[in-house]
Amino acid sequence: MANVYDITIIGGGAAGLFAAATLSSYIKEGNSLNVLLLEKMHRCGLKIGITGKGRCNLTNTKPWNEFSTHIHPKNIFLKNSFYAMGNTGVMEFFEGIGLPLVVERGDRVFPQSMKALDVVAALERHITTGGIEIRKNTPVTKVEHLPDNFIIETESGAKVHSRAVIVATGGMSYPTTGSSGDGYAFAKGLGHKITPCFPSLTALKPKNYREEYHGISLKNVSVQLVVNGDVVQEEFGDLDFTNGGIEGPIGFKVSRKGVHSIINGQKVELRLDMKPAVSLKQLQERIAREAKEVKGDQLKGVLPKLLPARLVKIFLQENKGVSLANLHQALKCWSFPITGYVGYERCVVTAGGVSLQEVSQKTMESKLVKGLFFAGELLDLDGDTGGYNLQIAFSTGAMAARSAITGITR
Numbered sequence: 001m002a003n004v005y006d007i008t009i010i011g012g013g014a015a016g017l018f019a020a021a022t023l024s025s026y027i028k029e030g031n032s033l034n035v036l037l038l039e040k041m042h043r044c045g046l047k048i049g050i051t052g053k054g055r056c057n058l059t060n061t062k063p064w065n066e067f068s069t070h071i072h073p074k075n076i077f078l079k080n081s082f083y084a085m086g087n088t089g090v091m092e093f094f095e096g097i098g099l100p101l102v103v104e105r106g107d108r109v110f111p112q113s114m115k116a117l118d119v120v121a122a123l124e125r126h127i128t129t130g131g132i133e134i135r136k137n138t139p140v141t142k143v144e145h146l147p148d149n150f151i152i153e154t155e156s157g158a159k160v161h162s163r164a165v166i167v168a169t170g171g172m173s174y175p176t177t178g179s180s181g182d183g184y185a186f187a188k189g190l191g192h193k194i195t196p197c198f199p200s201l202t203a204l205k206p207k208n209y210r211e212e213y214h215g216i217s218l219k220n221v222s223v224q225l226v227v228n229g230d231v232v233q234e235e236f237g238d239l240d241f242t243n244g245g246i247e248g249p250i251g252f253k254v255s256r257k258g259v260h261s262i263i264n265g266q267k268v269e270l271r272l273d274m275k276p277a278v279s280l281k282q283l284q285e286r287i288a289r290e291a292k293e294v295k296g297d298q299l300k301g302v303l304p305k306l307l308p309a310r311l312v313k314i315f316l317q318e319n320k321g322v323s324l325a326n327l328h329q330a331l332k333c334w335s336f337p338i339t340g341y342v343g344y345e346r347c348v349v350t351a352g353g354v355s356l357q358e359v360s361q362k363t364m365e366s367k368l369v370k371g372l373f374f375a376g377e378l379l380d381l382d383g384d385t386g387g388y389n390l391q392i393a394f395s396t397g398a399m400a401a402r403s404a405i406t407g408i409t410r
């Protein structure tokens with residue numbers, strides 16, 4: 001008879017590593033458990049390594065009532081997991097395993113070392129010192145459910161028998177880190193529905209987007225997302241023009257609805273207000289005052305006082321009919337028709353995934369297959385930027401691990 005593991009985790013990313021770390025803590029408390037973690041790539045946590053620009057914004061300290069407003073599409077699904085292992089729990093856990101943390105602007109939490117790879121190293125150390133085996137370079141190709149256990153097949157043809165399985169294979173963003181959507185096929189094969197996926201926290205590409213924009217950053221502007229002529233979202237903050245399109249903090253915020261609307265064939269537009277702190281009338285008055293000081297071409301003389309230098313020429317090219325008389329209107333409503341977006345190759349997160357209707361929000365267990373658990377980005381659950389996505393992975397990973405223990409010990 002082949003060795004039967006109690007729990008096998010598929011995927012050594014944020015959710016899988018945190019699930020394994022939770023099981024390791026349980027073993028270190030003196031309990032006996034036979035656990036295996038299977039990771040496709042040569043290293044665990046490749047994506048964690050690139051989070052927060054290599055610094056890893058691992059959670060956000062906001063209380064649940066605020067935190068939950070950053071979770072989509074159904075934040076209530078996360079509530080039980082968050083209450084069991086929320087942001088404070090995650091912070092205590094990491095500090096307890098020797099990873100000091102700091103809180104920065106926007107309640108964002110980082111390792112004090114500012115090194116994302118330290119997060120991976122701390123997790124792996126905690127997992128392996130609990131006696132849990134991590135098998136790297138081991139892509140899982142198939143998950144089969146038998147009446148009393150699971151058979152997990154790997155690329156080499158090897159078969160692993162396990163009483164419970166936690167699928168934590170991530171979404172499809174940055175597939176070079178290992179997350180290429182394999183878990184959706186496993187879930188489908190076991191009878192689960194997948195809510196259609198799409199890239200989120202990504203750049204929106206304006207029509208006729210030109211190279212001159214690349215590298216321009218705007219501070220304290222506001223953006224409206226307009227779908228089929230209706231304003232559906234408005235955000236205030238910083239925005240970046242990159243080689244992908246419009247992104248940065250507020251660009252990302254509107255990207256979820258923006259991409260979804262484009263996929264649905266709707267007409268999408270971004271309207272930039274370059275001066276959100278003043279009313280139209282106040283801006284008109286300011287322009288009139290500034291113009292009095294200018295000798296020569298008043299429009300060209302006034303614009304550098306109102307826009308970053310690199311934007312002046314582009315603004316004039318893009319707003320052909322603009323004059324001193326209507327400049328206030330053009331600055332408060334600069335329209336960018338959006339025709340595309342940057343896909344999975346460079347988006348931060350995958351929206352959509354394993355349908356929440358068929359997973360218990362109290363345990364992360366499948367409602368269809370006993371002993372099967374899901375965690376992390378693979379689920380139809382995603383967050384804004386600011387530490388929300390890693391917290392989703394940690395909370396659901398911990399919940400899946402605890403429920404799997406309960407399942408096999410009952």
Ligand SMILES: Cc1cc2nc3c(=O)[nH]c(=O)nc-3n(C[C@H](O)[C@H](O)[C@H](O)COP(=O)(O)OP(=O)(O)OC[C@H]3O[C@@H](n4cnc5c(N)ncnc54)[C@H](O)[C@@H]3O)c2cc1C
Nearest residue numbers: 011013014015040051052057140170178376377387389390
């Ligand atoms: C550039 C970037 C920056 C980000 N920054 C932040 C941030 O600062 N804060 C934040 O909260 N979120 C951030 N995120 C999002 C966050 O990283 C993810 O939401 C989170 O990592 C998801 O965790 P996961 O475990 O579900 O998936 P992943 O971390 O993607 O892990 C999935 C793992 O499963 C493995 N796997 C896949 N298929 C198989 C298979 N068939 N067999 C075995 N193993 C398999 C993969 O190799 C991978 O190791 C960022 C994302 C990106 C792309």
